[in-house]
Amino acid sequence: MREKIQIALVGNPNSGKSSLFNALTGMNQKVGNFPGVTVDKKSGSTVISETMTATIIDLPGTYSLYPRREDEWVAYRVLMQQDKEVDPQMVVLIADASNLKRNLLFASQIIDLKIPVVIGLTMMDLAKQKGIKIDVAELERELGVPIIPINPRKNKGIPQLKKAIEQTALHLYKLPVRDFINNEALAPNAVKEVKEVVADLSDYKAIHYLINHESFALHNKLQEKIESIEEINKFNHTKTQAEEILQRYQRISVILKQSVSEPSPLQKTMLTEKLDDVLLHRRWGYLILIAVLFLLFQCVFWLAEYPMTAIEWTFAELSGFFNRILPEAWWSDLFINGLIAGIGGIVVFIPQIMILFGLITILEDTGYMARISFLTDKLMRKVGLNGKSVMPMISGFACAVPAIMSARNIENKKERLLTIFVTPLMSCSARLPVYTILIGLVIPKQMLWGFIGVQGLVMMGLYLLGLVMALITAYVAKWFIKIKEKSFFILELPTYRAPRWKNVVVTMVSKAKIFVVDAGKVIIVISLILWALSSYGPKERMAAVHTKYEQLAQQNPDQKDLLEREKGTDLLENSYAGILGKSIEPAISPLGYDWKIGIALITSFAAREVFVGTMATLYSVEGGADADETTLTEKLNAATRSDGSKVYTLATGLSLMIFYVFAMQCMSTLAIVKRETRSWKWPLLQLIYMTGLAYVMSLLAFQLFK
Template sequence: MATNTIHIALVGNPNSGKTSLFNTLTGLNQKVGNFPGVTVDKKTGEFNISSDTTAELIDLPGSYSLYPRRADEWVSYKVLMNQDTDVKADVVIIVADASTLKRNLLFVSQIIDLKIPAVLTLTMMDVARKKDIQIDIKALERELGIPVVPVNPRKNKGIDQLKKAVEATTKQQYRPPAFDFISNKNLATEAVTEVKELLPQLSDYSAIHHLINHESFLLSNDLQDKIEAIEQKNKVQHTRIQAEEIMQRYQRIKQIVQTTITEESPVKKQLIAEKLDRVLLHRFWGYAILLTVLFLLFQSIFWIAQYPMDIIELFFLNLSNWFSSWLPANKLTDLFINGVLAGLSGIFVFVPQIMILFGLTTILEETGYMARIGFLTDKIMRKVGLNGKSVMPMISGFACAVPAIMSVRNIENRKERLLTILVTPLMSCSARLPVYTILIALVVPQTYYLGFLSLQGLVMMGLYVFSVLMALIVAYVAKRFINIKEKSFFILELPLYRHPRYKNVLLTMIEKAKIFVFDAGKVIMIISLLLWALSSYGPGDRLEKVTAQYDQQITANPEQRDVLEKEKGAALLQNSYAGIMGQYIEPAIKPLGYDWKIGIALITSFAAREVFVGTMATLYSVDSDGGDEQTLRQKMNSAVNANGEKIYSLATGVSLMIFYLLAMQCMSTLAVVKRETNSWKWPMIQLTYMTVLAYVMSLLAYQLLS
């Protein structure tokens, strides 16, 4: 039996239940990409309408009206105006919140006047009932002229009726209403008439939008010129038309609400949400609870992610050892084990943090608390050029900057979104922890104040506080250099509190992990292979000479084979391109208190900061057994320079911690920034300013403490 495929666009106001309906309809049959030309999620999925009809559903970004302001709203607008070359919709499903229907009907009425096949879906019916709101569905259908179907995606209610209404609409059993919701033509009578003479297929309302936004539409140069001439001739005033249209629509909506919606109780019932907001948005307790929630979120990412991360690392370690045991010892094997497998390990080890972070933040979003966090912190953030929606990406940066930067898309203002991307990597991520741990143990004494306050612990906490302060200072300075003239509005709807839908949480976790593995993972692999090459090859026959020298010593002293093998590895690294680069930059980093070995660590840490400890272990010929951390500390603690002075003094240790705190040493972060900004310009700016900032601050720290 032949199967027909129809294309459906899913639209609606933000927080209207659109995502829940999308997930219920499509389940796991989802794909995520980007709309061409913009970094806006393009979520598509498939589901069966009937035995012979399949639907391809595209979830368009949430919009409040057909007058777009943000990039994501422009995406929805162009699809609805039939101006998107890649997305064509046979029918539109409009999702509206039944508990706030009056506000939602503005967008609904505008789509109706475009004269495109549409079905209205009412969600939140249970919330409406709690508010004593009753909706006459049949009367609402008569007033709007399109099918209206109440649904409850969480309980799978009304889904079959929705599918039947969509199928009937595609078969033209339901047609767009002949009448306009308001008299659109009267808003600009002559201009609308002249545009429709050029484009007879347009509705009156579509003609108005062609007058207002034709420059952004897919029209020939001839049509563009003609519409512009009509606009100038009739002196079309965009602001006046939009204002009159909105006023007329709300007048009509008020009439519809009076005839189709009744509230049994004259006194609005006080909901649990109102009581909770009195506490959660309190000027004191609100911030106390917020800090507690963020602390638990931050800690949970480490607590929960540590176990799967250890398993992944152990898996790749055993896999490497297994391949090493039976593959021949040659360059191809080395490339596979230390290049490919090491690169894959560096990708997949981040996946648990990404999934857990997005799982927990999705729970916060679904419960309604995420919006409260933005509301509480907006005043503080705005002083440095950010806004309340910047808080969660920055807090997420404490775990990993990669998923944190991926989460900035809900910030509408381009300047604030870009500022958030630029400063989020300054937040002290978990990859820096191994560096902090070993350096603090080296240079900070185990002193306790009041019997329980550890000096080492206070230094660790100070590093995290310092990272937040630097992020806010950089944002404050950078806002003066980013020349994006765009008004910032922090308009935030506080959704009702509700239980999270764990199926949605799981889908989000899987989706974000796939984006990281297949997008940022490509760049991580390339850099891993490049670093392998730099560490495995050297100029001329330097590496051959080192190998021959140590092979002779091993032959002469077989009882010292293990020690000599480790020294051989360190010498080979010193004479490789990476080692030469470390020695080459030693004059530049010497004012910071660093030697050439630290220089190599700085270079290898570019792939991942935690590589620092492994690099030091190799350079100081330390085994990687269970006691290696103590042994490594002892080796590093006894290391001296040519003058006999300790390399890892307090000044050098603090300088190095500050450098790792501020420097951009994470290629995966740069890859994600490139993906989110769709340009290499901003990653390069980020790399430059963070490196310069790290150098200057480390130099100050070393000079002050030495």
């Protein structure tokens, strides 16, 4: 029978910890929540050797044992043995070889807790590219713990790491006798007295009991004793922490001089500083940022135009082909006007989504995205946020769900709530299909000064409109959230580097796959349900329409094609979908919408991008066989009201785009806000204020431009 151990996997953010977790556990993973918090708990099992298996607990990334964020507190409590569910026998710490000085701070703290530890050294290839040479044996001697170079993505070093884990678990590696620094000297009397009242504490762990005992699950008498020790010895938390960090970095610098050789950083530093002088300039920096965003949205249109046109034409031809070869039956109608129209509504937007995410990945990889956070911190603070709010908000351009979850990195509770509250106003990728089709309908394809596309400018304007309204909303909301807490903005600016093109391509493909699979499932299901609602209605009403047009056909045999089109419209109006749309038309007609747009507003509450699939299905069902070979854009462009006027005018198009900028039409976002805030108060407030804002702003837009 194999011995089973529990291992905590820890490390700085972006050090390769998740890659190692995936390499060790493969498919044997589970995701839950740590008790009482919204931080994910990832665990998995792995075989260490013939006689040993392990449960790996992947703890949230953290820079040191002084937690600030909620996820850092989770890792801290586990390492301080204050978590009842997770009590690891040893720690595997991941350290980034290309940034050893910062990573060794956390490593030295864990070593001083006197927990058995194995260090996995990642990013060795990146360190080599930077000209950094590491004497692993010397580093191992200085730290007193096993150090194994690994590359989890290529599965290199994993057998050696498992061997070191087994030997450490069997106590073949002894814990370092001496502390990394003289922890006792930081507060001699206080440390000694705490160790007398709490058994089996290292000197360093005793310091953490003095600093954070209020957050530990200790009985009242013990809490009072430690509090008394603090007061008697006049223990200063801030001073002790500062002295400790200073001493650790001094010792780390000595170790790195002995075990690591680096090239002169002067040339790279000078290049980075020269670029930052321009890109972070108080005036030019903002102009460059606007130019970068402008270019990004222009490219979304320029580069995607031809593949999108080709996809639209392909699906129109496909619908026409199947209409010619399939017999007239309900199932062929379902296949052509339900399934093919629905799939076409998904696939046509893949080029734009891939291009948008590819460009965003390039900004991240080059190091410019971090500069955007730095640039906008001053503006963010004026509205109640801080620079760290920028990353969730920029992530909101992709999807609000992971963006809201990433707000956990914001230490200040008020700023975190405000960030969650306004992030759904950022135009996510689900809105992109809606914007694209409406801009193509109502905005002329013109160029200003020969190189600036008007359509790209409007697209950028919609994204900026959401951003501006998010800032205004945050400014107003900050007066109603009564939480007073100081906040700090500390950001490590990476060096500029060329983008990893493989990473860009992988991201583009994965995002397209997510859109097709996740959004596609919803769109297809709703398209099929909508086809049924659009094709069937109350028997009496549908029969009356058929009878009416049979009589008209007999009276006017030369107008057969016209009557067929009118019959399709009448049948759609009297279907269940038509009845639903007509019932809400009085409420939405002031915004310039007809009953078909009303149906799309209802169905797109499940997911905004369903708007396009809904329109594709409605106009396919209405148009009948004659409409199968026309594209959706052509169908919408030809749509008219009962009085013969066009449906999609400039006023209606702008009103509808503005509605989708502001409306909270995403059930997944509401669910994740409830989970992150642990209350229905915030998602309900979002639903109310965003829907009200969408209605009022759309009303103003239509009345101004009609």
